[in-house]
Amino acid sequence: MELLITAGGTSEPIDQVRSITNHSSGGLGKMIADQFLQANHTVTYVTTKQALRPQPHKRLSIKEIETTADLAQQLTTLFQEKQFDSIIHCMAVSDFTSETAITEADFIQELAQNLATTVDTQTPTDIAAAIKNTLNDIGTRPQKEQKISSSTERLLLFLKKNPKIIAMIRQQQPETILVGFKLLVNVPKAELLNVAMTTLVQNQCDFVFANDLHYVHAIDHQGYLLHKDGTVTPAQTKQAIAETIWRNVEQVWRSKK
Amino acid sequence: MELLITAGGTSEPIDQVRSITNHSSGGLGKMIADQFLQANHTVTYVTTKQALRPQPHKRLSIKEIETTADLAQQLTTLFQEKQFDSIIHCMAVSDFTSETAITEADFIQELAQNLATTVDTQTPTDIAAAIKNTLNDIGTRPQKEQKISSSTERLLLFLKKNPKIIAMIRQQQPETILVGFKLLVNVPKAELLNVAMTTLVQNQCDFVFANDLHYVHAIDHQGYLLHKDGTVTPAQTKQAIAETIWRNVEQVWRSKK
Numbered sequence: 302m303e304l305l306i307t308a309g310g311t312s313e314p315i316d317q318v319r320s321i322t323n324h325s326s327g328g329l330g331k332m333i334a335d336q337f338l339q340a341n342h343t344v345t346y347v348t349t350k351q352a353l354r355p356q357p358h359k360r361l362s363i364k365e366i367e368t369t370a371d372l373a374q375q376l377t378t379l380f381q382e383k384q385f386d387s388i389i390h391c392m393a394v395s396d397f398t399s400e401t402a403i404t405e406a407d408f409i410q411e412l413a414q415n416l417a418t419t420v421d422t423q424t425p426t427d428i429a430a431a432i433k434n435t436l437n438d439i440g441t442r443p444q445k446e447q448k449i450s451s452s453t454e455r456l457l458l459f460l461k462k463n464p465k466i467i468a469m470i471r472q473q474q475p476e477t478i479l480v481g482f483k484l485l486v487n488v489p490k491a492e493l494l495n496v497a498m499t500t501l502v503q504n505q506c507d508f509v510f511a512n513d514l515h516y517v518h519a520i521d522h523q524g525y526l527l528h529k530d531g532t533v534t535p536a537q538t539k540q541a542i543a544e545t546i547w548r549n550v551e552q553v554w555r556s557k558k
Numbered sequence: 559m560e561l562l563i564t565a566g567g568t569s570e571p572i573d574q575v576r577s578i579t580n581h582s583s584g585g586l587g588k589m590i591a592d593q594f595l596q597a598n599h600t601v602t603y604v605t606t607k608q609a610l611r612p613q614p615h616k617r618l619s620i621k622e623i624e625t626t627a628d629l630a631q632q633l634t635t636l637f638q639e640k641q642f643d644s645i646i647h648c649m650a651v652s653d654f655t656s657e658t659a660i661t662e663a664d665f666i667q668e669l670a671q672n673l674a675t676t677v678d679t680q681t682p683t684d685i686a687a688a689i690k691n692t693l694n695d696i697g698t699r700p701q702k703e704q705k706i707s708s709s710t711e712r713l714l715l716f717l718k719k720n721p722k723i724i725a726m727i728r729q730q731q732p733e734t735i736l737v738g739f740k741l742l743v744n745v746p747k748a749e750l751l752n753v754a755m756t757t758l759v760q761n762q763c764d765f766v767f768a769n770d771l772h773y774v775h776a777i778d779h780q781g782y783l784l785h786k787d788g789t790v791t792p793a794q795t796k797q798a799i800a801e802t803i804w805r806n807v808e809q810v811w812r813s814k815k
Contacts, residue, residue: 321576413682425671429667449653455697462713487704514705
């Protein structure tokens with residue numbers, strides 16, 4: 302099988318010395334890759350600088366990325382080269398990228414000015430529209446400083462939503478066996494499974510692995526592999542998760558041949 | 559000599575899965591520590607998980623921290639235990655910590671409401687005051703979600719200024735030989751030296767090492783050691799910086815004995 306595995310956590314620069322980073326050791330992705338390599342499959346592994354790596358292997362090739370935009374570009378390139386039999390998308394992708402930062406004082410000044418000019422017509426709707434326009438103006442303005450100044454008591458950071466990588470994967474690789482991941486924090490199991498099922502349906506995944514940060518540790522790692530027929534396979538360790546994903550993906554792949 | 563060296567970059571959590579991280583390999587701090595250990599001094603080394611470490615040594619003890627608040631607490635504990643002959647504060651400390659995150663829609667709704675209630679008295683000053691109050695309300699409100707939802711096109715992240723660690727060091731260790739660091743990005747040399755001299759004077763440093771990210775690489779690392787008498791010693795590599803700092807600190811220490 303030709304596999305693509307993404308793992309680790311992307312970072313989005315705020316300025317030249319700071320980033321917003323999604324935490325992910327890459328430990329689970331590494332184990333999944335090791336498992337498939339051991340079973341004689343070929344793995345293209347897209348990961349980040351800080352993340353753990355699979356064991357070196359002749360059928361393993363590694364691509365390093367940093368931001369969500371890097372990831373989108375790298376995947377598009379890979380998808381132009383080949384069809385993957387399966388894509389296992391464990392990477393913790395930044396939902397947001399930094400637009401700009403503005404000091405509280407500059408923000409208040411600019412917004413107060415914009416609101417004062419529309420003072421004659423101020424219905425709540427007008428006020429909301431004026432605020433929205435100001436936020437758009439500020440958000441889409443290029444950041445001036447290469448290192449944000451620390452001379453303010455409060456800084457407002459504008460973040461805009463990144464495109465959903467998993468949706469892009471499914472669009473560009475319609476035939477692949479797609480495994481998505483959903484990580485929530487401290488939610489009831491029923492909610493976790495519901496949210497994961499929504500992810501599965503929305504992105505036409507074959508499987509989604511659902512887990513709660515509260516139960517994620519270096520070796521022990523509790524979670525549930527959701528199948529698209531609604532079956533749920535629980536797992537208690539990273540090793541068990543890697544084996545469960547491997548067995549299930551291989552089974553779907555065999556049934557498709 | 560009893561030395562305290564801080565190195566690496568602090569991180570400030572935004573929620574349970576994301577942080578704002580200050581980039582710093584810790585490579586320079588490591589070399590400075592190695593240099594002082596080699597010269598028979600004793601080093602307490604405060605650093606972060608991701609940063610490079612000095613060579614293991616019987617006179618080296620390492621303390622790990624993550625956030626600026628952790629750092630402040632760790633230093634206060636250390637300062638209660640002993641007086642350090644010299645403190646070399648290379649750590650890239652986050653200037654800001656995350657207060658809260660709010661979706662653009664929630665922000666507009668709340669602000670428009672607050673502005674609408676004061677509509678009768680709307681001079682520009684009133685508007686500015688109403689905006690300021692709303693920002694304070696939002697900023698100081700505890701974050702509800704443990705993982706920020708991605709269901710918004712724009713997210714506003716409120717950041718508040720951290721206390722200046724270098725000022726705290728000087729206050730709690732008035733006798734120590736204090737070396738500060740100033741990193742700017744793409745500025746003329748004169749500006750870099752001016753800003754570094756301001757840092758030196760404000761925090762009563764004995765030395766400040768001034769550098770520009772544009773000239774910072776793994777081995778080559780251009781910068782200037784400012785002495786409090788205004789002397790400037792240039793250096794071109796991390797090794798040369800470590801040696802320059804060691805020689806100068808040792809000289810001041812000998813002259814004080």
